[in-house]
Amino acid sequence: MKGNLNKKQSLFIEEYLKDMNATQAAMRAGYSEKTAMVQGHQLLKKTLVSEEIKRLQAERSDRLQLDTDAVVANLANIAGAVISDFVDFDGTSLKFKDFNTLSREKLAAVESIKQGRFGLEIKLYNKIHASDLILKAIGGYITSSDIIDKLPPERLNNLVDELMQKLNR
Template sequence: MALTAKQERFAEEYLIDLNATQAAIRANYSVKTAMEQGSRLLSNVKVRAHIDARMAELSRRTGVNQERIMRELARIAFLDPTNLVNMDSAELLDSATADDRAAIASVKVKSMSGDVDMVEREIKFADKIKALELLGKRFGMWVDRQQLEGAVGVQIVDNVPLPPADT
């Protein structure tokens, strides 16, 4: 059995921002129950399969996937700027690889003429700390919330005395 028109609309809307509540609202589900409807629709096997298939299709078409994202984050996180830039002249080295250059956020070159000709170069790299943070989260190196684990026995003690028996 295929998806209903409303379910398909929800799935397409969900792909926009991955927000189930907003997707349900945009698919004309009740605003009051949008959160519950979104959750219910995401747990529907057919709706989920449709969303997964569309996400895979988008990934193939754009070439964006988890492996590529991880590779780009690793390029940024582990870049050694001295392998990319001459620290005296701020010029890119001929030996800089494509991986090295992928970590550059921007390059600004300013020439000034006058009594003395000057060239000012500014090279900004992508945020190394953010890349390391995202990689660390991916590998579970830090957790934003506390996790408690362990087996704990529970013993219920009833200290309330029983009423005297009628004799």
Template sequence: MKLTEKQKRFCEEYLVDLNATQAAARAGYKDPNIGRQLITKNNVSQYIEKLRKEQAKRTGISADKVINELAAIAFSDRTELAKVDDYGVVRLTPTDRLSTEAKKTISGIKEGKYGTEVSSYDKLRALELLGKHFGLFTEQMTAAGEQELPKLFKALEEGDDESIEPEPEESSE
């Protein structure tokens, strides 16, 4: 099914902030729920995907580039940015002597009250985004935990205080 001009406008607006409700409003729709409905339509989602690919090609942005930038922030050696000399004085490394990876971690440089201040992107946030992308943080209940819960509930129902006590851990000595 062919898209209307209004639906095409919605798709273009959706790429601005990936917010279906706001995109629908900017495209001229009155119903605040229409964005969620449009996004589920096959022809609309296909057009959005087409626009995304065109945008990625036009801007040169790819998933690999984003992952590489996040990896640079997450894994670069921050000690390359500055050194502490024998007298405890911090010496900033000139930017022309920094590795490309170290440069990618810098979010800003300014003259502050006490001298030059270098700020960097959040290493933990970069690690978190990479971990989520690669599925490293799946929340699963351990098999042992799954076995212990039914025992605990049964003991509570029966009023058996001894069953509630944790089992002593084996000594590794």
């Protein structure tokens, strides 16, 4: 399908797949910073662009042998992790649990273990960020894109015109 897309559209798709941020992808693809938000939104509405994004996402999912459910389950492990999964506290000291006895799901929440000034340090992945990603994946947020998508075309066109006029001042 890539043959039907122009060079800038192809670059936008490549950039969009990095972080799923249409505005940033549009800027990295060479669109003006002033119009990147509008351009990104309009590009995502183009059938050829959206179909290519879906195709490449499916290709990536097959290649990685991952699906959305697996990713969300991994994020749930991160969001649900607590420090007592990894250390015991007897009131005066901390002792690491035997990591060989911990499940793969529990260990997925560990970002790093390193030697610090006062001994071993364990850092877990950010629970808030994981929770945020879960909510996005399950539709727990209403985004500006959700609202824009529900606008009648004539109202959306009016808003885009108004925005462009303000940006060009």
